[in-house]
Amino acid sequence: MSSASLRKEFKETTADVSVPQLRKNTAAFWKRHQADPETVTTALIGLWTGAADTNLRMGVAMTLGPAADTVAGAMEFLLGTVPEDSDWRVQESLAKGFDWFCAVRGWEKSLPVIEQWLSHEHHKVRRAAVEGPRVWTKRPYFADHPDHALELLGRLRADPSDYVRKSVGNSLSDISKTHPDLTLASLSEWAGDPGAAWVIARACRHLARTRAEQTKRLLAVTKG
Structure with a gap:
């Protein structure tokens, strides 16, 4: 699947859902696309830039966790970009992404x-x-x-x-x-x-x- 298609799917996955549902949706998204973590990482980092939607950024922070097991760029983004976000909900998602990383590795x-x-x-x-x-x-x-x-x-x-x-x-x-x-x-x-x-x-x-x-x-x- 192309990066553009993944971005479209992920935006639909994270739009207007509760936090528990967001976690379920991102887990399902990762399960569908975990065979191509490089493309997933590229797509999600591209979505983050300039994104005003908090749910979307939360979803990115979570899903890059398991991607970071094999993709260096995902780990770099989690360490370098996500912590600069001022929304506490995104920081909760960073913690969730780290938990997910540890579970996968x-x-x-x-x-x-x-x-x-x-x-x-x-x-x-x-x-x-x-x-x-x-x-x-x-x-x-x-x-x-x-x-x-x-x-x-x-x-x-x-x-x-x-x-x-x-x-x-x-x-x-x-x-x-x-x-x-x-x-x-x-x-x-x-x-x-x-x-x-x-x-x-x-x-x-x-x-x-x-x-x-x-x-x-x-x-x-x-x-x-």
Whole structure:
């Protein structure tokens, strides 16, 4: 199929639909055309330029995720162009695209890319790397290695961006629901880091109910 035909189809796929339907439609679009990721990438990047339609840009950010498994240009666009979009819904879609990328490549094989995104200079890329895998310990590989998920998230516990730290705290709180003691142990290791105080407090929201005494002691010694 030509790039022009793909662009027309994708515009119809993303027009005037809810976010849940948009996700279903983009998944179906990718399934139909995944055999030609280069042409898909070219078509979607061409659609993005000057596009005022938020749904369309959201769809592009999602669908370039799996394309980036094999097409360098798709990954470059996700890292270089999508984070500059000012619409928060597009940034949510960037996170979804990253999650989709990891699912296609395989979570363990994606670890080097996860680390690259977590250390990226743009705070929206770092945030997408934190937010996309939620709930981290329900993802393949991390389900068996929750300690690694905590270690990776811990690297951003003192991130300069509130946007990133909020996602880190929320992700840690997610993990604490199924791994309370392991999460408490990690948070306790970070308690002496003044930059981590806000994230620790946010991560303890569930622990404050399930591990009340330990959490109280932890927050009492957290330096902030």
